[in-house]
Amino acid sequence: MIPGVHDLPLFIAAGLLLNITPGADLALIGARSAGHGFRSGAAAALGVGAGCFVHVTAAALGLSALIASSATAFTVLRWLGAAYLVWLGIGLLRGGGAAADASAPSPAMTAWRSFMQGFLTNALNPKVALFFLAFLPQFIDANAPHKGWAFVALGTVFAFNGTIVNVAFAALVAQMRRAVSGPGSIGRWVSRGVGALFVALGVRLAFFEGRGA
DSSP: OOTTBOOHHHHHHHHHHHHTSOSHHHHHHHHHHHHHOHHHHHHHHHHHHHHHHHHHHHHHHTHHHHHHHOHHHHHHHHHHHHHHHHHHHHHIIIIITOOOOTTSOOHHHHHHHHHHHHHHHHHTOHHHHHHHHHHGGGGBOTTOTTHHHHHHHHHHHHHHHHHHHHHHHHHHHHHHHHHSSOHHHHHHHHHHHHHHHHHHHHHIIIIITTTTO
């Protein structure tokens, strides 16, 4: 057991259920896997996991609480996240899932791009910051002498399990891609669909979810 943490099995079970809930992270991983195969999808999954550590560190240091309590700071983060989702969505709509050709980036560059997309999609999402602030403290003992380290430990467990789930999802989508004829066409349509979703999510985050802020 982790010092200062209680109900760890319940935390893991709840975290896994949250990991398989559809959202921007899974949509991006699915698009990269459908468009470029498992390596690209797995890189996006690793990027999402790395993005989680940004929120874990910020929450442990108290930065997430500051953002949550400051309307200005939260609005800035919300607009940054919205702008990135719209920018990424437009990129996918313009052919992010196109089949590889002679002028296409190398597999290593494609994987790196997928990693950064996953990282930024997660790290710039203000909902994830609020999630860590609301969810993780429920499993930390009130009398724990080192709450910050307990927070980091729980965040690491969550990110690790989430990465396993996301990599498995990337493998599943890549397998489906290979099983269907014309993977390039499938990848383009999946990427366009995810691109439209990201643009809609970005607009919603920027305008509609800010009305109550």
